[in-house]
Every structure is written in C-alpha cells, then in structure tokens.
Amino acid sequence: MTTGTSTETLPFPGLREVPGADAAQTRKDFTSDQEVRWCPGCGDYAVLAAVQGFLPELGLRRENIVFISGIGCSSRFPYYLDTFGMHSIHGRAPAIATGLATSREDLSVWVVTGDGDALSIGGNHLIHALRRNVNMTILLFNNRIYGLTKGQYSPTSEPGKVTKSTPMGSLDNPFNPVSLALGAEATFVARTVDSDRRHLTEVLRAAAAHRGTSLVEIYQNCPIFNDGAFDAVKDNDTRDDAIIPLRHGEPIRFGRDRRLGVVRDPATGALGIAEDPADADVLVHDAHAPDPSTAFALSRLTDSGVLSHAPVGIFRQVKAATYDDSAREQVSVAAQGTGERREALAGLLSSGDTWTVV
Amino acid sequence: MTKQVQQLDRVIIRFAGDSGDGMQLTGDRFTQETASFGNDLSTLPNFPAEIRAPQGTLPGVSSFQVHLADHDILTPGDAPDVLVAMNPAALKANLADLRRGATVIVDSHDFTKRNLSKAGYADSPLEDDSLDGYDVHALELTDMTVEAVKEFGLSRKDASRAKNMFALGLLSWMYGRPTESTTAFLERRFASAPSIRDANVEAFRAGWNFGETTEAFSVQYEIKPAPMVPGTYRNITGNLALAYGLVAGSTQSGLPLFLGSYPITPASDILHELSKHKRFGVTTFQAEDEIAGIGAALGAAFGGALGVTTTSGPGLALKSETIGLAVMTELPLLVVDVQRGGPSTGLPTKTEQADLLQAMFGRNGEAPVPIIAPKSPADCFDAAIEATRIAVTYRTPVMLLSDGYLANGSEPWHIPEVADLPVIDPAFATEPNHESAKGDPEFWPYLRDEQTLARPWARPGTAGLEHRIGGLEKGEGHGNISYDPANHDHMVRTRAEKVARIARDIPPTEVDDPLDEQGRGASVLVLGWGSTYGPIGAAVRQVRSAGHPVAQAHLRHLNPFPEDLGDVLRRYDTVMVPEMNLGQLSMLLRARFLVDVVGYNQVRGLPLRAAELAEAITKEITR
Numbered sequence: 001m002t003t004g005t006s007t008e009t010l011p012f013p014g015l016r017e018v019p020g021a022d023a024a025q026t027r028k029d030f031t032s033d034q035e036v037r038w039c040p041g042c043g044d045y046a047v048l049a050a051v052q053g054f055l056p057e058l059g060l061r062r063e064n065i066v067f068i069s070g071i072g073c074s075s076r077f078p079y080y081l082d083t084f085g086m087h088s089i090h091g092r093a094p095a096i097a098t099g100l101a102t103s104r105e106d107l108s109v110w111v112v113t114g115d116g117d118a119l120s121i122g123g124n125h126l127i128h129a130l131r132r133n134v135n136m137t138i139l140l141f142n143n144r145i146y147g148l149t150k151g152q153y154s155p156t157s158e159p160g161k162v163t164k165s166t167p168m169g170s171l172d173n174p175f176n177p178v179s180l181a182l183g184a185e186a187t188f189v190a191r192t193v194d195s196d197r198r199h200l201t202e203v204l205r206a207a208a209a210h211r212g213t214s215l216v217e218i219y220q221n222c223p224i225f226n227d228g229a230f231d232a233v234k235d236n237d238t239r240d241d242a243i244i245p246l247r248h249g250e251p252i253r254f255g256r257d258r259r260l261g262v263v264r265d266p267a268t269g270a271l272g273i274a275e276d277p278a279d280a281d282v283l284v285h286d287a288h289a290p291d292p293s294t295a296f297a298l299s300r301l302t303d304s305g306v307l308s309h310a311p312v313g314i315f316r317q318v319k320a321a322t323y324d325d326s327a328r329e330q331v332s333v334a335a336q337g338t339g340e341r342r343e344a345l346a347g348l349l350s351s352g353d354t355w356t357v358v
Numbered sequence: 359m360t361k362q363v364q365q366l367d368r369v370i371i372r373f374a375g376d377s378g379d380g381m382q383l384t385g386d387r388f389t390q391e392t393a394s395f396g397n398d399l400s401t402l403p404n405f406p407a408e409i410r411a412p413q414g415t416l417p418g419v420s421s422f423q424v425h426l427a428d429h430d431i432l433t434p435g436d437a438p439d440v441l442v443a444m445n446p447a448a449l450k451a452n453l454a455d456l457r458r459g460a461t462v463i464v465d466s467h468d469f470t471k472r473n474l475s476k477a478g479y480a481d482s483p484l485e486d487d488s489l490d491g492y493d494v495h496a497l498e499l500t501d502m503t504v505e506a507v508k509e510f511g512l513s514r515k516d517a518s519r520a521k522n523m524f525a526l527g528l529l530s531w532m533y534g535r536p537t538e539s540t541t542a543f544l545e546r547r548f549a550s551a552p553s554i555r556d557a558n559v560e561a562f563r564a565g566w567n568f569g570e571t572t573e574a575f576s577v578q579y580e581i582k583p584a585p586m587v588p589g590t591y592r593n594i595t596g597n598l599a600l601a602y603g604l605v606a607g608s609t610q611s612g613l614p615l616f617l618g619s620y621p622i623t624p625a626s627d628i629l630h631e632l633s634k635h636k637r638f639g640v641t642t643f644q645a646e647d648e649i650a651g652i653g654a655a656l657g658a659a660f661g662g663a664l665g666v667t668t669t670s671g672p673g674l675a676l677k678s679e680t681i682g683l684a685v686m687t688e689l690p691l692l693v694v695d696v697q698r699g700g701p702s703t704g705l706p707t708k709t710e711q712a713d714l715l716q717a718m719f720g721r722n723g724e725a726p727v728p729i730i731a732p733k734s735p736a737d738c739f740d741a742a743i744e745a746t747r748i749a750v751t752y753r754t755p756v757m758l759l760s761d762g763y764l765a766n767g768s769e770p771w772h773i774p775e776v777a778d779l780p781v782i783d784p785a786f787a788t789e790p791n792h793e794s795a796k797g798d799p800e801f802w803p804y805l806r807d808e809q810t811l812a813r814p815w816a817r818p819g820t821a822g823l824e825h826r827i828g829g830l831e832k833g834e835g836h837g838n839i840s841y842d843p844a845n846h847d848h849m850v851r852t853r854a855e856k857v858a859r860i861a862r863d864i865p866p867t868e869v870d871d872p873l874d875e876q877g878r879g880a881s882v883l884v885l886g887w888g889s890t891y892g893p894i895g896a897a898v899r900q901v902r903s904a905g906h907p908v909a910q911a912h913l914r915h916l917n918p919f920p921e922d923l924g925d926v927l928r929r930y931d932t933v934m935v936p937e938m939n940l941g942q943l944s945m946l947l948r949a950r951f952l953v954d955v956v957g958y959n960q961v962r963g964l965p966l967r968a969a970e971l972a973e974a975i976t977k978e979i980t981r
Contacts, residue, residue, distance in 0.1 A: 019819075032826070034838060063821045068657070071829075078826050079839065084818040086660055087828025089683050092653045095618075095645065099654030100818075102641060103616050104661040107818050125653070128646035327641055334636035341638065345609045346776045348635070349602060353539055354592045354773065355394045 014135055014211035017105040018060050025056035032082040043194035043220035044074055044141065050200045051139075052081065058208060060108055067110045068097045070117035073148050074141035074220070077112040091122025094129035097136045102324040108208065109136040115156040116146050119175050123155075130186040132323035133212040137204075140177055140217045141194075145226035158305040163225075178299040178315055181215040182292045188214035189295065190314040194221060195234050199312070206314060212322045219310070232308050244273070244301055246313030251282040252298075262301065271297045273309070287317045361570070362577050368427035369581060370435035371529065373522075374452045375444030377420040378410055380522040385422025387526055387543060391535035393593035393770055396583030397426040400892065402434035402965065403766045407623065407706040414468075414476040419451040426533075428582040432892040432899075434767065436967040442525050444468060444499070446477035453489075461493045463528070465521065467500035495574055499524055506564035507557035516554070520561035527565020533579050537566065587772060594771040596735035596764030597624070600694065601631035603742025605638050607692075608664050610743065611750055611782035614639040616658035618651040619668045623706040624762040625696035628668045648676035652693065656680055659689045660827075662786065662817035664746065668694040671713045672703065678721050681755050685725045685853060687827045688804075688813045690749035690756075692742075693727075697761040699963045708963025709762035711888050712939035717757040718917055718946065724850045726857040728752070729916040731759040733891035736771035738764060741914065747782050748860060753812045759916070761938075763965050764889045787814035790822050792835075801825055803837040810863075811856035861918040867926045871909035872902075880907035882979050883930040885955070887913040887943055889965065890936050896968035897936075897975055904972075906979045916943070924951040934958055934978055936971055 030052045038044045055065065065083040069075035071090035078085030088096050093111045101109040111129075118126045118140050129138070145163070146152040152165040156177065160169040181189045188210040192203040200218065207214035219230045232242040241255045244262060252262035261282040263274045271283065271294075286294065295315040302310045338344050371388070375381045382403055392399050402423040411418030425435035437457040443449035445468040456462070469482050483489050484496050503521040504514055523544070530537055541559055548555035569575055594602075608615035617640065619629045633642040641658075645651035652667040659665030669677065674695045684691045697713045699705025717729050728748050732741035738760055749756040790799035791814060803825040804813050816823040825837060833840035834848055871879040886894045891912050898910045911926065913919065927933050927947065935944045936958040944957040958974050960966055 061819075061821065063824055064819050066660075066818045069828075078828070081826075082824050084824055085826035085828075086657075086687070087826065087830060088653075089679050089829050092649060092680065095650035095653030096657035096660070098645075098650070099616060099618055099643065099657030099659075099663075099665065100661045101657075102643065102654070103614065103658040103663045104818065107661070124646055125650055128650065327643070331636045331639060331641055335639065336637075338637040341609045342776045344638065345606060348605065348638075349776070350590055350592065350773050352592055353390050353394055354590050355396060356590045357396065357586045357588050 014209050015058070015060065015108055018064050018108045019106060020059050021061050025059070025062065027052045027056060029062055030055045030081055030083065032080055034079045036080050037076065038073060039224050041223040042073070043143065043222070044077070046194045046197065047139070047141065047200065047218055047220065048077065048080055050197050051204065054201045054204050057205070058108070064106055065108045065110070066100060067112055068093045068100065069112040070114075070122060071148070072114040072117045074112055074114045075117060091117050091120070092125060093117070094122065094125040094138065098129055098132070098134045098323075101134050101136050102327050105324065105328055111136055111138040113138060113140055115140065115142045115144060115154045115177070119155040119177060119180070127180070127184040130181055130184040130213050130215060133187050133320055134323045135211055135213070135325070137207045137210075137214040138216065140215060141220045142177060142217050143220045143222040143226055144229050145222050147222050147225055151225040174304055176299055176302050176304065177215070177217045178302065179296060182296045182299055182316060185292055186215050186316065187212040187318050187320045188314070189316045190215070191217045191219070191310065191312050193219045193230065193233055193312060203314065206317065210317065211325075212320055230307060233310055233312065242307075242309055244298075244309060244311040246285050246287070246298065246311050246315060248285055248287040248314065248317070251279065251284050253282055262298070271301060273301065287314045290318060292316055361575075364577050364579050366579050366581050367429065368425065368431065369440065369533065369579065370423065370425045370438045371440040371442070372421055372423040372438040372452060372455070373442045373525070374419055374421035374448035375522070376413055376447070377406055377408070377418050378413065379420070379444045380519070381420045381422050381444070384522045384526045385424055387540045388529060388535065389424050389593055389768060390539050390543070391530060391537070392424065392426045393591070394539055395536055396586070397428065397581055398430045398584035398586070398770060399424060399426045399593070399768075400431055400434045401425070401768045402763065404964070405707055414445055414447055414473045416447050416451050416477060419448050421448070421452060426581055428584050430584060432895040433965065433968055436969050440529075442529065444521070444525070446474050446479055446483070449483065450477045450479065456492070458491055459493065461495070462489060463495045463497060463525070465499035466496040467498055469496075497574070502564065502568060503561045507560050510553045510557045510560070512553055512557055517557060520557045523558045523561040524565035524568075527562040527567075528569045531566045531569030531578065532575060533581065537562070586770070590773045591770045592773060593768050594736055594739075595766055595768045596732065596738040596760055597627040597696070597766070598631055599736050599771065600732070600738035600742050600758075600760060601628045603739040604628075604632065604666055604692070604746070605635055605640065606739070606776075606779055607743045607746030607782065608638060608640065610779050611664060611746060611784055613662070613664035613750070613784055614641065615666060616655055616663040617642045617666045617668065618645050618654035618658070619643070620645050620648045620651045620673060622648070622670045622673050624698055624765045625668045625670050625673075625694065627765065628694065628696070648673040649680060652677040652680040652691075656684055656687075656689060656691055659684075659691050660687070660818070662784075662815070664692070664750070665690065666692040666694065668696070670696050670698050670706075671700045671716065674713060674716060675720065681727060682721045682723065682725050683829050684755035685721070685727060686829050686831075688753045690753055690815070692745050692749055692756055692758060694758045694760065696765045697759060699961070705963045707762065709889065709965065710938050710961055710963065711759075711761055711890070712942065712961065713759060714887075714916065714939065714942040715945070717759055724854060726854050727755050727757050727917065728857055728860055729757045729759060730914060731888040731916055732764060733888060733912055733914065735764050735767050735769050739771070743780060744914070747780060750782050750784055751812065751863075752810055752856060752860060753815055754857065759888060761889050784815065786820070787816040787823055788820060802835050803827060804832055805835050806852070811852060811859060858918050860915075861921045864915050864920055866922045867911050867913075867920045869909055869911045869926055872907075874907060878907070880909040881931040882934060882975065883909040883911060883927070883932070884934045884936065884975060885911050885913065885927070886936055887916055890938065893966040893968045893971055894936055897971035900968060900972035901975045901979070904976065906976055908975055908979060913943070916946075919950065924953075927951055927953045927955070932956060932978055934975060936966055938966065
C-alpha cells in the first residue's frame, strides 16, 4: 500500500468549491482544546491522529470544514477537531450532512459514525445518502460491537456473538458495510484499518478528494468490549495472508511471497482465493469500473464470522452526478433572469386570477 | 324565456359526486368565478383519503362547498342551500346536511338500480317521498352533456366526463357568475388534447344555455359584490398562502430557504408549491423519511439557511427527537404541522386541532418550542412570516400549526405590498465575542444576547468562529460539554426563559367586546385558536344579533401566550374555549392561569358548525 495520490492528481476533485487556506497549517491548527475521552487503547485515538495529521494536507480553510456525527463512541470525534462540528442524534448524521452539503457548496463535509449508528438506527439515512451521492465523506468506524452502551452485539457482529444482551449467542446475520454501500451503488467505497496510519491516510485523501459520497469503513478495535476482533489483519504474523489488498490497475496478489491471488471461477463467475495462481488468472482490480458487480464480489471475500480474510483498499471510485451539485444547478438555472427578489416576490403574490377593488 | 332575477345576500352551494367526477375542480372553478366577481367567499373541500374509492359508493363521495355573500363572511357555512349530486351516493352522503327547502340538483342518469343499491337505497329517492320538502331538479346531466359534445367525436365515456362542466355552466348561470376565467382555464388545461378541450368548453356553455332556456329554473339569483377594502385580491388556500409566506420569510430575511420534507396528507401541497419556486433560491429536498426531512433542514440551518420542514401529525411524532436537537443546539428551524384527524393514521384528509399538546410537549426533557397558529387560509401567509421572525430572532425551532381545513379551504386574500412586510435580520455572528484567559479573541457559541437570550448564529466558513454544537448539554457561554448539575439547571431554565420572553415581543390579546348602551361588556368570553376563528366569529355574530352580549378573542401565539392573557381571562365570569379536540388549549389555560375554562369540543373531522356553537354560547350566557 504505497501508491501515494495527491488530491490534485485524483480524477474527480471533490473540493473544488472549498476555499483554500492562506498559509500552511499544522496538526495543531486542527486540535481543539477539549480533552479526548476515549478508553485507553481505543482505536479511535489512531483515527483521530491520522485525521488531524492529514487535514493540513488538504490545504482547506479550517472554517470551511465541518464534521457531523451521530451517537456512539466515535461520534465524539467532532469535539476534538478545531473545525465547525455537530454532534447530533443517533443515526441521523447523514441526513443532517445532506442538508448542509446541499445548501453550502463551499464546505468540506464529513460524517463520523459507527457500525450501530450508521447500519442499525441510521441504516435508512446511510443508504439514501449513498444512492443520492451527496458530496460528503463518511467515516464508518466499525468495531463490531456497541461500545457506549457497554457491550451489546452490533449489526456487524459475527453470528452467535455472546454479549450482555445475547447470553446464548446473537441470532442475526451481520451486514458487510462495504457490500451494503456497493449495493446502494455508492460511488466511492473503501476499507482501511485504524492501526495502519499510512493506508488510512491514503484512503482518506482519496475519499476527501472524491466528488460525491465517499464511504470509508475503518476497522477499529474496541479494547474493552471486543478486543482482538481484527487481529487477523493487524498481527504481523497473520496480516499478510489476511489482507487482500486492492489497488486500482494491479493484480490482486497477496500473502507471504505473494503466493495467494483472487481468481474468478470460469464456471460461475464467483471470486475466490487461489494458491499460486497463474498470472493470467489473477483478477486485476478495476476500481473505476462503472458496474459495481465485481467490486461487490470482492467485498464478499470478507468473512462474516470471525475475521480471517478481508479485502482492504478502494473497492470503487467512479464519477457520477452528485445530488447537491444538481440541486444547486436547478436553483441557479431557475434563478436566471429573476431579477430583484422583492420585486419577483410581489409578482409571485399577485400571480394567478386577481381582481381589484377600488 | 324571460327569467325573474332575485337578490340574495348569501348562498351556500355544495358540489358532490364520485371521487373521479371532478368535483374539486368544479368547486374550484366556481370559486374562482365568484372571487373575480367580487363576492366574499369561503370554501370547504371534503374528499376521501382513497384516490379512487369504489365507484358509486358512499366512501367514494367527494364534495366541495362554497359560501358566497355580498358581505364579509367567516365560514364555508353550516347547511348548504344548494346541493349538486352527481350520483345517488353523493345525494345520500350529503342530504342530511342541507337546510330544509334546499335546492337539490341531481344527475338522474346515474340513478340506476345498480347505483342506487351501491349507495344503499332500496328505492329511488327521486320516486318516493324521501325528498319531500326539497326543491328537487332531476336532470339528465350526462345525456345532455353527451349530446352537446357529440361533434367532437369522443367516446360516450369520455364525453360524459365533461358533465361536471355542464353542471358548472348551469350553476354559473343560476348565480350570474362571469365565465371568461373558466373558459380560459379549460383552454389552458387541455391545450394538448383539443377534442377534450373543446368538449369541456362546450359542455360548460351548454350548461349555461340550458339554465337560460329551460323552464325547470325560473329564477336567476344575484348576489352583489361584497364591500372590501380597496386593493388587489386573489383567492387563496391555506397551503398556498403558507408556501408564499415561507418564500416571503426567506426574501425578507435574506436567508435561502431549504425545505426538507416527506410527502404526507394534507401537507404535501406545500412541498409541491415550494418546489416550483427555486428561482427564489428555494431548495426542496424530498427526503427518505420524516426524520431525514427535518434532519436535512436542521443541517441547512446550521449552514445559515432558513431550514423548514413540513408535515402532519404522524410525521411530527417522528421528528420529535430532531426538534429536541434544534432546541439544544438553538438553531432557527420552522416545523409546519398541517394537522389532521388522529391518533395514528387517523383521518388523513380531514381536519382536527389535536396536535397542540404534541407540539407543546412531545419531546423528551424540558424542550420548550414557540407555537404559532394561523386563523384562516389567507392568514397562513402572515403566520409563516411571523414564525420565521421568531425562529431567526430567537434561534429556536418554531412550530407552525395549520390544519386540514385551512390547508385546502380558501378565501379572498388582500395581497399585501412587499414593502409592508416585516424585515427580518439574521444578524449572523461575524467575529469573536470573548477573550481567552490568555487574552486571545475567541468565540463562545452560547454567549447570549441579554435581551432575547438568543445565542449567536455563526455559519461555517466564518474564520475564527469554529465551534462544536450538539445534543449533549453545553456549558453556558463557552458551549463545551458540561455535566455540571448547576449548569444544567441553569441551561434548562434559560431555554425556558428564552421562549417565555418572546411574550414581550408579540401583540397583546385583542378582545372584541362591544359595550352596550350602559357601557357594560359581556360576561362570557369565547377564546379560540387556529382555524376555529371562522366558526367562532360566525357564532358570535349570531349570538349578538339575537341580543346577547358576548366577547371574542383569538390566539395566534400558543407558546408563549400574550403577556396579558391571564388578566383578560380573569375579567370574565365564563371563558369558553371551542376546539376541534378534547380540550387541549383548555388544559393549558387551566394549568397556566388556574381559570376553569369551559370547553366546547368536537372531533368530527370537519370545521365546527357556527349555529351549534352559537346555541352552546347562548346557553352559557343565559345559564
């Protein structure tokens, strides 16, 4: 995961209307005076540090950046950034951000949410934000557990999970957030890991630069209620075989000595992992493919139970009309030739069938 | 033949038919003709929730009532003088409402055995004595229409669809309505289908000509224009006036309007209307649900827009949590509730005033929200501007309570001069308002205006004003999260006080209490709110003309109440509160002022009837 991408060279500049900063910024410029209050060892610290470290790179005016969150551990995020922010209510951040992003083209709008916030109570808003393709970046912290309410299973927990609310094991099948996003035809879908600062930053950079809704699933460890959920992709001993790295235009080969590869079953078209496949058989990742089907098939290589394999990287990155651009376009087209507002208002009020009494 | 012309001072006409018969359109056209003639008028559309209920059945009946007069009137009227019934079901569903001796015009074509039985008639009411006492005109409306339009080559079915225009033509003749606007309307409406256009225009003319030549109607009626204040007028429904009021609130505040809404009866027309006015900088967002509608509106408000959401009772229930967030974040937001019959899905197309307590208390915690209610269709315009003014000035969500009757009912509206509309200053924060311990300028999002207690509204994009707000309790002034017990107590009281202080900024209660020759006023006050203004006003006139003194007052501001309201109530021996609920304002008045008001409550899904209310008021006075 080395391919660096600067925002200028990305194909779909998402931040073109946002004013740039007058001077170089540092991490300190984005650090608020509030004490960070996550549990010791929480993966959220790493994500916060990565975001604070990466925002200066964007080179945007700090006052034109807005973070909106819902409810949950990760949703405290906006308090720790010295930008504009709103810590809203459970599940609704994408809806609130939709209104803000649609009414203000000059803002870089970010949503911080978790697996419960985005996929359970707020599932409806998430899928509709994704299908509309509103210009915003959604950071979905997935720790596969409810943290703030102290340890119930979440909509991404593996089936059979024993928690406070499921002493005999949970019964429901989990969502795969990437599959869900691709099902909603999201135009930018990526997955990264809290502890891999470099990859996280690289994905954030591409997500921020994308025009439209970017969904970034971040595997995030909860050391209190679900410690080790992502060990397979984090441990030095296992991660090379566990992470299926996705890089646009490159064959999907991984594992020690690159002995594993993603191949397509010629009979069914399904994707699978093969040992020592021939070069010609290895799938070349195409994040820019207009059809999301192959990206979806890749997302299915993620284990729904205890994690042992997961594709990581940018699944999909395609250009499409955004809701907010189109909505502003309608307003500006309609406004052409309207003239002075109050005169136009007088015209509106006296439109239709009128009569005059003298 | 020469017809007699008889003067009337007023008439109430109801058009009724199947929900596919075009009765709303017919009524609407008759209303437009009446408006342009210069009568005062008031209308009451009444239709089923089903788009096309089973044809010919009682649940499928749709009606439109219009009251027109040569003097100012307040209601669509209790008992129609004229009923136009296009089928047996329409006759059956409406007959009981008519005054004795009323004129009944029916399309006898539809009085077949099958249709009669669908409506529950064993025998034809045209052939037995069930219509004795009415002036019945059984006309072959369908056949005459088909005959009149045969030259246009339509199928019999299509041709017969124009029978509503035949009926409109006949009624237009009977009451001497001008016809030009309807002809022009039909030409516009069916411009793309010439044969249908011509058939409708011809049916309309044929109806008029039939009235002029037939011996069935010997009298034409004349209702002179009503004296009105000089100015330009148009007929307007409450939903249209409310939409215009929102556009005006946006223009007068300079704030771009952002509507986040989910379709719901009877509020959807506001969304439809606003979506036509993007040229005023209006953005309309049809959200995935009610919660997203208000969420997006609140997000836009955070960004410095005039955030609006429109809904009805069930939708308001879903929006509760976000309204609480708006209370906590102290952002301006308009929540429009066009009330309908409840609870739950209730009566979607019928009117009610039973969301007052939901508006007042329907949130967790102490979450005060100002409440404003328009009193008539045209008043929805002014009420929307007033709601905007309060929301923007006090940085608070404001509840605007319209209802199904106001939404679809109409009346003449004296179009205001834009220059006379209030100007609303958003007064955005532009610079730091505080100094840090180190002496650096900083921004405190909860440092309040001393008079209004409003906090600063700082838009993203304003340098140096970066701040975080949210649903967690904030410390007074600095706005950081605070769990301090004393701070929470202070903030709860401050939010309450902020809303309470709006009372200083609204007009005192206007009491209409004419003194008698001895200089004495009434002992009974009738106090209402919202759309009961019309029926209460009409009832009060009836009581007074019968020689009984009675006072009337009407509340536009339900929270806070005008400062003098308690004193006003205590001046009267009896305070009577008519409402289309089981006593919600009564409960608030009793709790607040310890005045034992007398309720008058009906929840029939229809406006109160003035005559019944007058009787109840008289009983109270003469007790």
